[in-house]
Amino acid sequence: MFPILFTIGGFKVYASVFFLVLALLVGLVVGGRESRRLGVPNREFLLFAVSVVPIVLGLAVLNGLVFEITLWNILPDYEYSGSGGLVSFGAVLGALAWGAVLTRVFKQPITERLDLIAVILPLILGIYRIGCFLNGCCFGKEIQGLLAVYLFGQNGDGVHRYPTQIMLMLMNLAVFAWLWQRRMKKSFHGELTLSFLVLYSLGRLIIDAFRALPNMLGPLSLHQLSALAIFMITIGFFIHLRRTELLQEN
Secondary structure: OOOEEEEEOOEEEEHHHHHHHHHHHHHHHHHHHHHHHHOOOHHHHHHHHHHHHHHHHHHHHHHHHHHHHHHHHHOOOOOOOOOOOOOHHHHHHHHHHHHHHHHHHOOOOHHHHHHHHHHHHHHHHHHHHHHHHHHOOOOEOEOOOOOOEEEEOOOOOEEEEOOHHHHHHHHHHHHHHHHHHHOOOOOOOOHHHHHHHHHHHHHHHHHHHHEOOOEEEOOEEHHHHHHHHHHHHHHHHHHHHHHHHHHHHO
């Protein structure tokens, strides 16, 4: 693909880095606009924006290493590379967790602030996936047919594959579009956060089935198992909230 977008004076600009920075900048602009609408103090938003970036990147790298070490220890034929790349599960959960911590520090309503973060996360993830596509990572299984796109794999082999990077990009942007229009009509604080986690984990559970990932448990990869865990926990938490509301009403 095009892992290097362009070169400036001998300095190589990589697609993955470029679109990661672009995604964060767009998230900052859109998130800042939404935070002002919600009346979030500028210092609170800026502190979160500045501090969350190294945290989520560190957790994404750590998540990738944990995944790779797990596969290396459990699957005998797995080739350990020493770098698992960035895994977005760690970034997503890390951003929400850090948002909850800072909100507690500022003594603000946690669920309302988490809804703000949850709306912006799929937008950032969607833009970042463009870099994945150009970089050639997160590639799909080999196929033939209408969905086939000529892509390169981890070893540089060019074959027709599922365009899972594009599928992930479209999924994230669709989730963002739905949450963005829903943010003015939500029934309770925390609804957008729960909706994001359900939609994101369900999307990853489906799309990751088309990726060239080693099976961990039956037909499921480690990524799918992680998505399934997040999906089940979020659904369970949502049911608990609904039951609590019904008991209070009665």
